[in-house]
Amino acid sequence: MSLTHLTIAESLKKLGSGEITSAELTEAHLKAMEGARALNAFIVETPELAMDQAKAVDAKWSKAGGKGERKPLEGLPLAIKDLFCTKGVQTTAGSKILEGFIPHYESTVTANLWRDGAVMLGKVNLDEFAMGSSNMTSAFGPVESPWKRRGDNRPLVPGGSSGGSAAAVAARIAPGATGTDTGGSIRQPAAFCGIVGVKPTYGRCSRWGVVAFASSLDQAGAFARTVEDTAIMLGSMAGYDPQDSTSVDVPVPDYRAATGRSVKGLRIGIPKEYRVDGMPGEIDALWRQGEQWFRDAGAEIVEISLPHTQYALATYYIVAPAECSSNLARYDGVRYGLRVPGKDLTEQYEATRAEGFGAEVKRRILIGTYVLSAGYFDAYYIKAQKVRALIARDFSDAFKSCDLILTPTAPSAAFALGEKSDDPIAMYLNDVFTVPASLAGLPGISVPAGLDAGGLPLGLQLIGRPFDEETVFAGAAALEKAAAFSAVPQIIAA
Amino acid sequence: MSLDAAAVARIARLARIRVTDDEKTHLASELSQVMDWIDQLQSVDTDGVEPLTSVVGARLKTRADVVILNVTRDDVLANAPEGMAGFFTVPKVVE
Amino acid sequence: MSGIIEGTTGKWEMVIGLEVHAQVTANSKLFSGAPTDFGGEPNTQVSLVDAAMPGMLPVLNGYCVEQAIKTGLGLGAQINKLSVFERKNYFYPDLPQGYQISQYAHPIVGKGEIEIDLPDGSVKAIGVTRLHLEQDAGKSLHDQNPSKTFVDLNRSGQALMEIVSEPDMRSADEAAAYVRKLRTILRYLGTCDGNMDEGSMRCDVNLSMRRAGTEKFGTRCEIKNVNSIRYVQAAIEFEARRQVEVLEEGGTIAQETRLWDPRRNETRSMRSKEEAFDYRYFPDPDLLPLELDDAQIARVKTTLPELPDTKKKRFIGEYGLPVYDAGVLVAEQSRAEFYEKVLAGKRDPKVAANWLITELLGGLNKGGQDIDDSPISAEALGGLIDLLADNTINGRTAKDVFAEMFATGKSAAAIVEEKGLRQVTDTGAIDAVIDAVIAQNQDKLAEYRAGKDKLFGFFVGQVMKESGGKANPALVNQALKVKLAG
Ligand SMILES: [Mg+2]
Numbered sequence A: 001m002s003l004t005h006l007t008i009a010e011s012l013k014k015l016g017s018g019e020i021t022s023a024e025l026t027e028a029h030l031k032a033m034e035g036a037r038a039l040n041a042f043i044v045e046t047p048e049l050a051m052d053q054a055k056a057v058d059a060k061w062s063k064a065g066g067k068g069e070r071k072p073l074e075g076l077p078l079a080i081k082d083l084f085c086t087k088g089v090q091t092t093a094g095s096k097i098l099e100g101f102i103p104h105y106e107s108t109v110t111a112n113l114w115r116d117g118a119v120m121l122g123k124v125n126l127d128e129f130a131m132g133s134s135n136m137t138s139a140f141g142p143v144e145s146p147w148k149r150r151g152d153n154r155p156l157v158p159g160g161s162s163g164g165s166a167a168a169v170a171a172r173i174a175p176g177a178t179g180t181d182t183g184g185s186i187r188q189p190a191a192f193c194g195i196v197g198v199k200p201t202y203g204r205c206s207r208w209g210v211v212a213f214a215s216s217l218d219q220a221g222a223f224a225r226t227v228e229d230t231a232i233m234l235g236s237m238a239g240y241d242p243q244d245s246t247s248v249d250v251p252v253p254d255y256r257a258a259t260g261r262s263v264k265g266l267r268i269g270i271p272k273e274y275r276v277d278g279m280p281g282e283i284d285a286l287w288r289q290g291e292q293w294f295r296d297a298g299a300e301i302v303e304i305s306l307p308h309t310q311y312a313l314a315t316y317y318i319v320a321p322a323e324c325s326s327n328l329a330r331y332d333g334v335r336y337g338l339r340v341p342g343k344d345l346t347e348q349y350e351a352t353r354a355e356g357f358g359a360e361v362k363r364r365i366l367i368g369t370y371v372l373s374a375g376y377f378d379a380y381y382i383k384a385q386k387v388r389a390l391i392a393r394d395f396s397d398a399f400k401s402c403d404l405i406l407t408p409t410a411p412s413a414a415f416a417l418g419e420k421s422d423d424p425i426a427m428y429l430n431d432v433f434t435v436p437a438s439l440a441g442l443p444g445i446s447v448p449a450g451l452d453a454g455g456l457p458l459g460l461q462l463i464g465r466p467f468d469e470e471t472v473f474a475g476a477a478a479l480e481k482a483a484a485f486s487a488v489p490q491i492i493a494a
Numbered sequence B: 001m002s003l004d005a006a007a008v009a010r011i012a013r014l015a016r017i018r019v020t021d022d023e024k025t026h027l028a029s030e031l032s033q034v035m036d037w038i039d040q041l042q043s044v045d046t047d048g049v050e051p052l053t054s055v056v057g058a059r060l061k062t063r064a065d066v067v068i069l070n071v072t073r074d075d076v077l078a079n080a081p082e083g084m085a086g087f088f089t090v091p092k093v094v095e
Numbered sequence C: 001m002s003g004i005i006e007g008t009t010g011k012w013e014m015v016i017g018l019e020v021h022a023q024v025t026a027n028s029k030l031f032s033g034a035p036t037d038f039g040g041e042p043n044t045q046v047s048l049v050d051a052a053m054p055g056m057l058p059v060l061n062g063y064c065v066e067q068a069i070k071t072g073l074g075l076g077a078q079i080n081k082l083s084v085f086e087r088k089n090y091f092y093p094d095l096p097q098g099y100q101i102s103q104y105a106h107p108i109v110g111k112g113e114i115e116i117d118l119p120d121g122s123v124k125a126i127g128v129t130r131l132h133l134e135q136d137a138g139k140s141l142h143d144q145n146p147s148k149t150f151v152d153l154n155r156s157g158q159a160l161m162e163i164v165s166e167p168d169m170r171s172a173d174e175a176a177a178y179v180r181k182l183r184t185i186l187r188y189l190g191t192c193d194g195n196m197d198e199g200s201m202r203c204d205v206n207l208s209m210r211r212a213g214t215e216k217f218g219t220r221c222e223i224k225n226v227n228s229i230r231y232v233q234a235a236i237e238f239e240a241r242r243q244v245e246v247l248e249e250g251g252t253i254a255q256e257t258r259l260w261d262p263r264r265n266e267t268r269s270m271r272s273k274e275e276a277f278d279y280r281y282f283p284d285p286d287l288l289p290l291e292l293d294d295a296q297i298a299r300v301k302t303t304l305p306e307l308p309d310t311k312k313k314r315f316i317g318e319y320g321l322p323v324y325d326a327g328v329l330v331a332e333q334s335r336a337e338f339y340e341k342v343l344a345g346k347r348d349p350k351v352a353a354n355w356l357i358t359e360l361l362g363g364l365n366k367g368g369q370d371i372d373d374s375p376i377s378a379e380a381l382g383g384l385i386d387l388l389a390d391n392t393i394n395g396r397t398a399k400d401v402f403a404e405m406f407a408t409g410k411s412a413a414a415i416v417e418e419k420g421l422r423q424v425t426d427t428g429a430i431d432a433v434i435d436a437v438i439a440q441n442q443d444k445l446a447e448y449r450a451g452k453d454k455l456f457g458f459f460v461g462q463v464m465k466e467s468g469g470k471a472n473p474a475l476v477n478q479a480l481k482v483k484l485a486g
């Protein structure tokens, strides 16, 4: 079997036993990366860096006689979403305004990965500043999903914003990738690409060195092809960081061990309000199938109510743009990034930001500026934060009677590139099932659970209590086992 | 339409984003559409509800007053599109 | 100068409020670890956070919080156990984040009060509306290049306390007294060095005019960049006259931000601020609300020094000092400390105050210096006072010795020994001098005896002169009276 088909757990085992070297594993993925350039998954490939890191790991290991303690991810190649600042490697956030920006610092999350021995394959594509659900807003071109609808050759979106991450992992270019999730940006692309994507509790991973979109929502997470693999990755990524005031100082448990826990006796909540109008029958059917799998595994299904769910998207589209309008003010052409000259300072600012930002980013900055502006602040921003409080309260009430919440991840399978791009609201609706947990800061995971009629993957989402990623992983592993999802993208099968 | 071209011009100015006249008209209808959709929030009863400040239940931590500076001026200026004599530079501002 | 302006149509009264930005004394910045030293090479004290690099996050300096609490307690103000950092959004090249982290709706310190001393000896209470913590901006230099503005971010992110007063002041003198008193308190507390030359304390003046005797406030202007006490007074005087002129011509005052131009001695409208500002304040999502508990506030309270008002009362009560003297001594904490060191629990408080205020501070003041620059230590000044008290030297010699001490830094005892300045108390020696003086001035003696009493002073002077100023004046008086009488 090709090395690129190994899971992270398998790779680490083979690296540890000396069956394979990191150089071999890394080289195989670099080759896959070259072969799949048509997907446009990477903004920057770092093959030399990857091989240097891999060879260093191998040299150290052989010097130690192939014995001793290995770091948790030693020798494992990974793809990094280009929202994480990487020291000495261009970091763009998918935006023209940051093209050529080379940070003098390493984000805490990626530093944690390197500390644990991981190897960087490159920086993966994303929606500009992580704003999007299709990866079509990237200034470096859209990413194509490795999947194709049966009998239809149109390129499909990988989802977004972490579209490059999901596509790379699904296409076996990387065994795992980092992502960030603000309203669904890990879970939705994981579902579209038939892989696993986990977003931990807000505050679990440091945001330091991650280019900010919406500070109160942004959270790093992991993509891989199995639940166990995402647990391994998250174990390295997570942890308290005194440089992030919203990072929470609680110990990181053994997530990997949690994937082996039984779900017997767990109460799985089914929110009745998530049965939205016009939900495709096959999504609904898959959801009911999910309930059955849990019942079969000895869990109990309980109906719960999240009455303010229907307002989550509108709330999100006030809070996130408001924060983004302020977070993106620093891109002014003064200290880094693009500068478009103007006859005076104001013209320079306006020209720089008009040319540097893409349409969706500008749209959100303008919405955010509007909802914070004098006379509208109370009606929009304060109102939204009140509704957000109600949404968070809905969840804490619901978790009195259940341990996990099961929902579909997205209301549809992947759509074609260019579809929905002229209708912002239709695009926003993609995140209808993922946004509520983001607003409440809760951990969520998407597990590939089936295929739609066109042979495209569909995901189911589990949402857990704050800082209870362990139960989320236990439930996800049970779901994974029952679903036995084995479909691979055509690009692989071919 | 909740936003007209003038309103778009005002917020674009606040956000320091140049918009052409065509864009203003287009954005006015597009943003109005989004804002009209968002307006559904007004129907939620939030009487007596405190706006959420953070989903993090923890208290704000503070750091000790210790000098830690691990970048040089060269690092700070390295990505600047323009600079002179150790300064960042911009077109002259008239006060 | 009075706060009443005589217009052609009647009297106008000034209504003044001040916003003072005081840089918090701390090693590092409010949200980053970069140093706060003044005068570094441009952009050498800039962290990644201060330069607003992508993905950088603020972490609050706990000491700056304590400094704000301490200042609040020093102003007798309410400490708010919950305060919120918000973002004030606007674009400017020296504001790298595109927003200033400040406190808006929920400041850390609420209402307090500052007592100012007025020239007529009375005391007036000026209300403090609030104190909040915020980040400073960097510096824009507009005069370095014909077509460019230069940006230095060394100051970017330094902690400031913005202290806002009520519109309680009615004259430029009151405003000046307020700034002086606030600076004194901050220095006592050690929360701001009060150095206006280095920009550690900067003032914005809010001024409006109203007809004398009326209640309603007029429309105010905010005058920015008023960075010395002298400028505060000058800016107020100029702006008050400008507003009166406008009002008397039937015009209205536009609520606007004006800039003080110290070169031209005038205020002018700031073109760049004409555009209506909309700062879009909202709670900073990178930070949580700041919560304080009683124990923390109580702990800071134990670090409060004796403040100037309390000290002044004590100096008056305990040492019997006149109000004026006490006021001068407590104006700087170091003066008061120096004074009490001179006293050392044993010397005469009034004598010590006189020497310190008239001679030492007077001398220092001539060279634009204060007590910290004194060439004479408290112990040395005490030594001089002792020599005077035990009659080793007389008052006249003491002044000469002081001058020598001031010039050379030597001790009084050394100077007296070196120059043989000990007072002559030997009555035999004094009698001899008197006899010689009388012998040389027989004509004056006759006049004196004929009733010209005023000549007594002449004889005292002659005797002192002959003794090289060292004769004990009391003994001279005594002996002269007898000898002149014959
Ligand atoms: Mg102000």
Ligand SMILES: [Zn+2]
Pocket: C021, C134, C162
């Ligand atoms: Zn201020």
